[in-house]
Amino acid sequence: MRHLDLRVAGATALATALAATAIGSGQAGHQTQQDPPPQQRQPVFRGGSAFVLVDVYPQQDGRVVEGLSAKDFQVFEDGKPQAIESFEFVRMEPGPPEATRRDPNNQRDALQQAAIPSNRVFMIFLDRAHVTIAGSHNIRKPLIDMLDRIIAPNDLFGVMTPEMQPRHVALGRRMLSVEEQLTRHWPWGERHRITTNPDDAKEEEINMCFGPGSGLSREMIDRYREDQTLNGLESLTGFLGAVREARTVVVVITDGWRLYRPDSGLAETAGGSARGNPPSIVNRGGTLGIGGRGNDLVQDPAECASEGMRVAQLDNERRFRDIIALANRSNVSFYPVTPAGLAVFDAPIQVSNPTLPMPGTIAQRSIRDPQDPTQALVENISRVTARVDGLKTLAENTDGIAIVDTNDLSAGLRRIVDDVSAFYLIGYYSTNTRLDGRFRRIEVKTTRPDVRVKARRGYVAPVPPSESRTLAPAPGRGGPALPAEAFAPLGRVRPGAAVFTSGIAEPDALHVVVELARGRVGSTPRPVRVSVSSRTGARLEATGAITPPVRSTTVRIPLSDPAGGPWKVSMTVEGNPTPERIDVVIELPTARLLGDPQVFRATSSPRSPLWPVADFQFTRSERVHVEWRMRGDLDRRDARLLGRDGRPLPVPVTVTEREQNGARALAVDISLAPLSAGDYLIAITAGSGTTTETRYVPVRVTG
Secondary structure (H helix, E strand, O other), X not given: OOOOOHHHHHHHHHHHHHHHHHHHHXXXXXXXXXXXXXXXXXXXXXXXXXXXXXXXXXXXXXXXXXXXXXXXXEEEEOOEEEOEEEEEEEEOOOOOXXXXXXXXXXXXXXXXXXXXXXXOEEEEEEOHHHOOHHHHHHHHHHHHHHHHHHOOOOOEEEEEOOOOOHHHOXXXXXXXXXXXXXXXXXXXOOOOOOOOOOOOHHHHHHHHHOOOOOHHHHHXXXXXXXXXXXXXXXXXXXXXXXXXXXXEEEEEEOOXXXXXXXXXXXXXXXXXXXXXXXOEEEEEOOEEEXXXXXXXXXXXXXXXXXXXXXXXXXXXXXXXXXXXXXXXXXXXXXXXXXXXXXOOOOOOOOOOOOOOOOOOOHHHHOOOOOOOXXXXXXXXXXXXXXXXXXXXXXXXXXXXXXXXXOOOHHHHHHHHXXXXXXXXXXXXXXOOOOOOOOEEEEEEEXXXXXXXXXXXXXXXXXXXXXXHOOOOOOOOOXXXXXXXXXXXXXXXXXXXXXXXXXXXXXXXXEXXXXXXOOOOXXXXXXXXXXXXXXXXXXXXXXXXXXXXXXXXXXXXXXXXXXXXXXXXXXXXXXXXXXXXXXXXXXXXXXXXXXEEEEEEEEEOOXXXXXXXXXXXXXXXXXXXXXXXXXXXXXOEEEEEEEOOOOOEOOOOXXXXXXXXXXXXXXXXXXXXXXXXXXXXXXXXXXXEOXXXXXXXXXXXXXX
């Protein structure tokens, strides 16, 4: 195996090496894997009812109570008692021999094994940005010892950092290579680093936007890092909920988070202080070229201001609560561990952070005031308490244990081993025969006194096979059914594509949008040629151009026969090295109240110009603007933002009516700043008398 220098490659490289090691070692062994117990069953139908498996941890004095029978438990679903049909006690002996561990052969095999309820799954989440180098050193051996003791022959574990995608994390069982990597590459912590993270170019961009090393740039980078960490936790939780129904243990190695709230004063300061790094003419060896102010990184001040306002408006406290709710729906328990041990100060006492230029803001009060050392000291100490309290909240609300306020990490991690070493699997057929895809709450009680029960908190009811095709991917979590085609435009987004295209038909013209991928704009205009053929055989042509710095254009093609569709559109985008040709089909609109949507992107500023969209991928520094041409008067107009599961999100949606060139349109605006990476739906419901229509526009937030 190629050894990695963590000081250069970072924690992401460590986790990738661990994952590759786990999968590779599985192909080398030939031990026979233990067969799962015969009573393991996946949910099935019996007379229209769903079979539900519930993992139960009845505890007394911090240990699972053994020797209980089915008569000692009561199971309730949405408050109604359920008859226990199957009952099993599962005991995992700590520290099995390495020879009994066999890794999966590939990722598909690993996910199939992870779906088996009696196979436990453990995820180690290394919060790189919120662990110091000393902390990553302190946790090294206790973490290895815990994994060695906790992983039974059929269990699985993986290692992840916030920079990774959960689907790229391989699940394994063997420890030798993992132990080697964690021992060799222990200095993965980045907290209190005096420079930006070399593995994340975004940090250096923020640093240059708001003044290298300034208090404002450090505040922005801290917020950005916390946002990245919560993104990782959120995506991991959702992924685990989709992979398995049984409980998953996530051990989070972190010193905790500030859980930043929106700060209007900081947003105003960021918008007015963003300097960017505008281009300038420089002389390199006698040749003139384009360079930046002080370095070669060219940045747009407007983009700097937009990113600053996005970061300042993050509501991480709300997102933290959302992650806890998602964990309860996904049957994920968090076990946070603070490797710093007993900490007194949140930041090194010798570090003095300058104040921000906007007096009286939350951001200014949150950093050290050199004029008031006593207040700064109290603030520094209170932050430690706030971080620890947040981790306790995370553990208590997901049935985990917070290993905090202790220098004995080994003893703390042994508590985790004891907490998950045994459990009961209870199965029942739900008395609720409705197959509605809704979330159902589970409560387990025991007749034994002084016994605390931790158990699966709920599940998503199945849907009939005949209806499953009408639902969007990953339905449930309590959300409504969505049309299967709702997310279809995102499915047509080709990874690595250089050009994107889309189009709509209006009564008088076709509107064809051509958009270059990010980073493909260049410095010269790109001619666009469009050729259209209708089902009647008519052919039309039009031209346009993509002019930098804008990376998209709309080509309007007048129609003499509005009913001549569908139309086949062929487009050629000229430019080096070779022209690119794309073909699409535009269908006739079918809605009665609203036309097809025209999608635009803009910055968060309300004065930002609108750029047409064919690539439905956005960053959180952008704003989505959608317009539907109105076909008559409306007496109802409601808009919401939905998650992938169809649940409405508490994100402000602005609905307005506008008139342009004599046509009235319904417009929706949404700032993407509060969202994490993922797929979302903009849902607009319009009504006129007894007629009601709901239209969907999917968007993908990439970070």
